[in-house]
Amino acid sequence: MRKLYFMMSALVLSSFVISLSLFYYQSRQMINENMDEKASTITKNFQTFFDNTIETIDYSNYVISTNHDPIIDNLNHSPQTVEEQLSMDRKLSAYLTPMYSYQKYIRGIGVYGFGGKNRYTIGISRDSYFTKFYQPEEYNRMKLLEPLEESGNILIPLIRPILNNDDYIGNSVILLDFSMLIRDGLENLPENTRYTFTIKDKEIYSTVKSENLAKGYYEQSLISADGTIKANFYYPSTKLVENSSRRLALISLIYFVIFLSLITAFRWLSKRSLRNFSALQNAMKQVTHNNLDVSVAIDSEDDFGQMAKTFNSMTEELKELIQQNLDKEMEKKEVQYQLLQAQINPHFISNALNTITWMAEMQGTENIAELSNALTITINSMIRGNLSEISVVREIEYVQAYVEVEKFLHGDEFEVSYDIQDNTKNLMIPRFILQPIVENAIIHNLQVNNSYIDSVNIDISSEIVDGRLRVTIVDDGKGMPESTISQIINQENEKKEGLNHLGIHNVQNRIQLLYGDTYGLKFESVIGEYTRVEVTLPII
CATH class of the missing domain: 3.30.565.10 (Histidine kinase-like ATPase, C-terminal domain)
Known part of the structure; x- marks a missing residue:
């Protein structure tokens, strides 16, 4: 019985170790999947925010570049007098000013005409935008030019061609405050997240220092809808799995407490069963030595109690039978x-x-x-x-x-x-x-x-x-x-x-x-x- 008890204890313990190992392995897999899912969600949320913002600003640029009144008509007309120039500027200002204040990420807006170098700008003063950037096959899309740095902020010019029928007569330009866009879009990133941004394979913004990011960080990448802007995010793994690790530790603790409770109950039941079995075994040995006066104490109504009751009844019946045979002196009976x-x-x-x-x-x-x-x-x-x-x-x-x-x-x-x-x-x-x-x-x-x-x-x-x-x-x-x-x-x-x-x-x-x-x-x-x-x- 003692061997059986120790075998059962070893079996329970090994079962616990195996199940706990499987649980830990599966939990780590779940944490890794959760980390990947969480990082992907954060990255996709930023990409959605970024693409939507660019799309909204580009739509404003598209409206400007396709508006005949007053944009295209004014660019086709070269003012002859100062009064005529002021009148043109007032019309352009009335049209462009609301768009300038429409998006907080717009730091400048302007239109440039090639004929007579006509232009009107709000927050822009660069003559280089008179350059013809587009070929005919590119007329229907936006372009991002080399980023600018102004007062520590990164500004990205977004341009579209202004067309009069099929004639390329100028450029519509909007300066995107990229630094503000990043600050707003990444304000909910986990603490100590590192990231880099590149435009046309040129790094324009980075918080990555010289530290080794191979360990302890989880990398995710994104590319803008037009493929010109790329970003790499390095999320600290501990932040991504912080809640999951706490849950894992709590579940492991609960699991361990349950196991200890089961072991305690098993030991108590096993000792009780061992005691009952030992008593029954000793009584059976006494019977084999012709001692039929032995009996087993009954302290429960469970299976052991029923076994003890049956054993006691059996010994009593045997005593009665043997006594009957001895009392009759084995006399012959037909x-x-x-x-x-x-x-x-x-x-x-x-x-x-x-x-x-x-x-x-x-x-x-x-x-x-x-x-x-x-x-x-x-x-x-x-x-x-x-x-x-x-x-x-x-x-x-x-x-x-x-x-x-x-x-x-x-x-x-x-x-x-x-x-x-x-x-x-x-x-x-x-x-x-x-x-x-x-x-x-x-x-x-x-x-x-x-x-x-x-x-x-x-x-x-x-x-x-x-x-x-x-x-x-x-x-x-x-x-x-x-x-x-x-x-x-x-x-x-x-x-x-x-x-x-x-x-x-x-x-x-x-x-x-x-x-x-x-x-x-x-x-x-x-x-x-x-x-x-x-x-x-x-x-x-």
């Missing part, structure tokens, strides 16, 4: 019963009880419990039952009890083995049809001219063959000639020294009377080798 004209043979009981008395005197009651119990079962099987049919398994129990009695009478001169198929155990057969056959195998093989021969092996088996029940009794004894088989079946010269007067002839007649001539006994024997008896019965 037991009669009616089972299809069958009758107990007093000579058999006399021999058995004499043997019990002899063993009690010679051995100090050693083995008397086993013999008396087997004999009682054999007798009770005949005198207490009034059923004409019983199950196969019950008939086998009667045979086993009878065999045990014969073993006490003849010692170890024979061995009986059983192979009863599960699908035959509950089938119904006539009472006491197997015992006479087994008895015949024992008696006819153990004595030859009143002298014992070598040990005999008897095999009893059952199976279903062709829709019928077949019970087979085979012995490896001396065998029988056909004349002897005929005498046994026809009840010629049958001796009545065994357990009953049933006889094999009676068994054959009973089976055929009940079920017809297609059922009954079949003998097969080879002198000096074996005897085989097949009992064929219907499936009931």
Whole structure:
């Protein structure tokens, strides 16, 4: 029991270690997936914000570049006087000023015409924007020019061509405050996040220092919709998994507490079970030493309590049975019963009880419990039952009890083995049809001219063959000639020294009377080798 206890403890502990390892491994995978998902979400959110802002500003630029009144008309007209120039400027100012204040990321706005170098600007003063940046095939898209730096801020010019029909007559320019855009878009990044931005493969903004970012950081990249702006983000891993790590630690702690609780409960139950088993085991050892006064204390109504109660009842019944046999001084008793004209043979009981008395005197009651119990079962099987049919398994129990009695009478001169198929155990057969056959195998093989021969092996088996029940009794004894088989079946010269007067002839007649001539006994024997008896019965 102690070995079992330690084995169970080791099994529980190893199961915990394995399950905890699997849990930790899966949790780390979950954390890595969560880290990737969280970093991707942050990066995508910034990219959405960035692309939407660029798209909104570019739309303003598109409106300016395609407006005939006043943009294109004014650029096509070269002012001749100061008053005419001022009038043009007022019209452009009235149109462009609302757009300038529309987006806080617009730091400058202007239009430039090639003819006469007309221009109007708000927050822009660079003549280079008079340059023709576009080829005809590029007229329908925005361009980002080289970034500018002003008062520590990065400004990116966004330009579009101004077209009069298909003539390229100027540029519409909006200065994007890239530094402010980054500050607003990245204000929710995890603490200590590093990032770099490049335009046309030229780095324009970076917070990455000389430290090694290979460890402790998780990298994510994005590219703007037009492919000109690229960004790399380096998120600190500890910040990404901070909450997940706390949850993992909390779950691990809860898991460990549950495990300790289970171990404590298991130890308590195991010790209690070990104590109960030890008490039962000690009591059983006392019984093997003929101490039937022992009993097991019952302190619960669980399985152990039921086992203890059954054990105590068993010892009390054994005491009563042995006491009854001893009080009657093993006197011979003729037991009669009616089972299809069958009758107990007093000579058999006399021999058995004499043997019990002899063993009690010679051995100090050693083995008397086993013999008396087997004999009682054999007798009770005949005198207490009034059923004409019983199950196969019950008939086998009667045979086993009878065999045990014969073993006490003849010692170890024979061995009986059983192979009863599960699908035959509950089938119904006539009472006491197997015992006479087994008895015949024992008696006819153990004595030859009143002298014992070598040990005999008897095999009893059952199976279903062709829709019928077949019970087979085979012995490896001396065998029988056909004349002897005929005498046994026809009840010629049958001796009545065994357990009953049933006889094999009676068994054959009973089976055929009940079920017809297609059922009954079949003998097969080879002198000096074996005897085989097949009992064929219907499936009931």
